[in-house]
Amino acid sequence: MKHIVKFGWFSIGLLIALMCVSSCMKPLPILTVTTDPSSIHPPDEVIIEAVCSQDGGTFTLSVEGEAPVESAEGVFTAAVDDWPWKATATWTDGDSVAEATVRVTLENETVVAHGLWSEPNTYPDRELTEFDMRYISRGCTGSGEPVFYTGFEDPDGDSLMYHVEIEDVETGIFESVFYGPDRILMGDEYVSGSIFYWFVNHAGEDVLFPYTMWSPMECKPIPTPTPSPGGDATREKRVHVYVLEVECNAVTHWVYPIFAVEPGCS
Numbered sequence: 001m002k003h004i005v006k007f008g009w010f011s012i013g014l015l016i017a018l019m020c021v022s023s024c025m026k027p028l029p030i031l032t033v034t035t036d037p038s039s040i041h042p043p044d045e046v047i048i049e050a051v052c053s054q055d056g057g058t059f060t061l062s063v064e065g066e067a068p069v070e071s072a073e074g075v076f077t078a079a080v081d082d083w084p085w086k087a088t089a090t091w092t093d094g095d096s097v098a099e100a101t102v103r104v105t106l107e108n109e110t111v112v113a114h115g116l117w118s119e120p121n122t123y124p125d126r127e128l129t130e131f132d133m134r135y136i137s138r139g140c141t142g143s144g145e146p147v148f149y150t151g152f153e154d155p156d157g158d159s160l161m162y163h164v165e166i167e168d169v170e171t172g173i174f175e176s177v178f179y180g181p182d183r184i185l186m187g188d189e190y191v192s193g194s195i196f197y198w199f200v201n202h203a204g205e206d207v208l209f210p211y212t213m214w215s216p217m218e219c220k221p222i223p224t225p226t227p228s229p230g231g232d233a234t235r236e237k238r239v240h241v242y243v244l245e246v247e248c249n250a251v252t253h254w255v256y257p258i259f260a261v262e263p264g265c266s
Contacts, residue, residue: 029054031098033089039107041156042247043081046104050074050089057093061102080104083248108248109155116241116256117150122234123200123260126208131239133162133194151194152243159246161190166198169236175203183207190244200260201235234259 030053035046050059051074059074064086069076078087087102117132135153137146154160164186166175177186179193185205186196199208239256 027053029057029091029093029096029098031089031091031100033100033102035102035104037104039105040080041107042083042085043079045077045079048076048078048087048089048102050076050091050100052091052098054091054093054096057091057096060090060092061087062090063087078102106248106250108158108245108250110250111158111160111243111245111252112153112155113241113243113252113254114149114151114153116239116254118258121258123198123258125201125260125262127200128208129198129200131164131196131198131241133160133196133241133243152241154245156245156247158248159192160194161192161244161246162194162196163188163190163242163244164196165240165242167238167240168201169238173203175199175201175237176205178207190242201262234261 031050032052033048033050035048037046040046048061050061050071052059059071059076060068061071061076061078062068063078074089074091076089083106085104089100089102091098114135117138118129123129133151135149135151137148138150139147141147152160152162164177164179166177167173168175176199178184178197178199179186179191179195183197202208237258237260239258241254241256243252243254244250245252
């Protein structure tokens with residue numbers, strides 16, 4: 001009888017051990033996720049397909065900022081309206097869980113700078129100067145064709161916003177830049193306005209005098225930089241133009257050297 005009881009306990013122990021070994025040897029589920037297309041330019045849609053190495057189970061797609069969506073087949077359609085865009089795919093059969101990050105690369109062409117437009121290229125002290133960021137034609141031929149283009153062009157058609165800074169190279173001081181018809185001082189934020197106004201050598205926050213808008217489509221020769229006029233001293237400035245592509249949250253930075261005149265001789 002004792003032998004039978006011992007054998008019974010031995011059998012139970014062996015069974016438990018075999019179950020543990022079987023459980024330990026069971027492969028972990030692997031989740032593979034693909035997207036179609038794999039590279040986009042927002043806003044757009046992607047088809048997401050999740051495949052698990054184990055059969056059955058339920059798939060869930062969690063997009064940042066949205067409610068999770070379940071699928072028995074592991075196929076989802078997701079709208080990519082903003083950037084950066086993040087999502088997580090999860091599979092579970094109630095016991096095991098597998099997870100994978102969903103990534104979509106950004107298909108985006110860089111903004112093309114056709115040149116910062118201003119007139120002239122050397123600026124008298126306290127003069128009001130316009131910097132025009134718009135991508136538009138300048139000048140005209142006898143047949144009415146544009147001579148050239150200036151401004152910032154985005155091949156993808158993104159909405160563009162700008163931040164402009166005027167740096168005095170010698171002093172390191174950043175001078176005031178105003179934008180828009182209300183002559184609001186531009187701070188650290190990007191603005192949707194595309195024409196910016198600079199009072200030469202002015203670092204204060206108050207507008208010095210009213211201004212009038214300048215029409216860019218007059219036919220006239222392109223001015224060239226000149227030496228210090230009238231014996232006045234010139235100071236080198238750097239115009240920093242930061243262009244933000246709104247749809248993709250991508251920033252490109254250009255620096256333009258210019259010269260500003262100040263009274264007196266150095």
